[in-house]
Amino acid sequence: MHNPWRHDIVVIGGSTGGLEALGRLLGSLPSDLAATLLIVLHIPSDFPSILPELLSKSGKWQVRHPANGARFGPGQVFVAPPDFHLVIEQSQILLTRGPKENRHRPAIDVLFRSAARAYGPRVAAVLLSGQLDDGSAGLMAVKMRGGLTIVQDPEEATAPEMPSRAIQYVNPEHVLPIHQISELLASISGAELPLPATETTVPDKIENETKEALFEESTGDKKIGKPSVFACPDCHGVLWELEEGKLLRFRCRVGHAYTADALSLAMSEAGEDALWVAMRALEEKAGLMRRMAARSGTRMGLHYEDEAAGFDMHAQTIREMLAETHTQTNKEESVSAQRKN
Secondary structure (H helix, E strand, O other), rough: OOOOOOOEOOOOEEEEEEEEEEEEHHHOEEEEEEOOEEEEOOOOOOOOOOHHHOOOOOOOOOOOOOOOOOEEEEOOOEEEEOOEEEEEEEEEEEEEOOOEEOOOOOOOHHHHHHHHHHHHHEEEEOOOOOOOOOOOOHHHHHHHOOOOOEEOOOOOOOOOOOHHHHHHHHHHOEEEEEHHHHHHHHHHHHHOOOOOOOOOOOHHHHHHHHHOOOOOOOOOOOOEEEEEEEEEOOOEEEEEEEOOOOOOEEEEEEOOEHHHHHHHHHHHHHHHHHHHHHHHHHHHHHHHHHHHHHHHHHHHHHHHHHHHHHHHHHHHHHHHHHHHHHHHHHHHHHHHHHOOO
């Protein structure tokens, strides 16, 4: 049985570059670690997952996708399967296809938040390499409940954005390279913690957002923030704005959640999709006008040809906008790569 006052629940999240970092972390952790490790890595929902096989290569750990309702204990390692949030309750793992967070399922924030809700100060949360800022809100929840927050040193990370944002928003207790994270986890999982002076309650925000992931009815007022002027890119409902220190987040009534950066990216993708649809519609309309012109008299034929030319002009304007967007995206990726190097 877990000692109730040890950091014996270790939750780990990563995205781009996270697989390599996690492989090194598992390879350097002692095989007798007195803790349970629960992991979320961003992976495509329709891609067969071989993460357990890849992460078990160190030979120290048998990494598994959990079954829904699986019990867990010290010395076990579980990684979220594709297209399922990993939620933990008391000694139990729940898999759910709840609303995506930051455009991901599984999402790091969901795991971290549920761990904070269930285990409070017993949690040690580790955020590894990745893009954007999934994991920052979850780290805040862990910190709020008295757990320990650990972030990979951005200087070491393949993709430094996720750890850098977490440092900016959360001010974690530890910012370390992988080998020092391993040493820290080995130390804290076996060290007894002082009993808290008072038992901390679970804030409504953590409780309600965890319930959203489980498709459970939230408790209390459904007004989870102040209404924004933005619509949810997933369901088009009103997004509610939540300010958590420097971190700006949005959540709709059904539970889709975004940081400001994730929302910006989702809006960009939605806007691009809309432009492609508009361009196709204009080109099809121009084609139809020309078919009609070929079957009409001279006067009407000229009218249809003029209309077709107008549709072609509008379609070309949209095509140029899409090309400019593509060029700008490539420039931004190039600048980001140069900064990394």
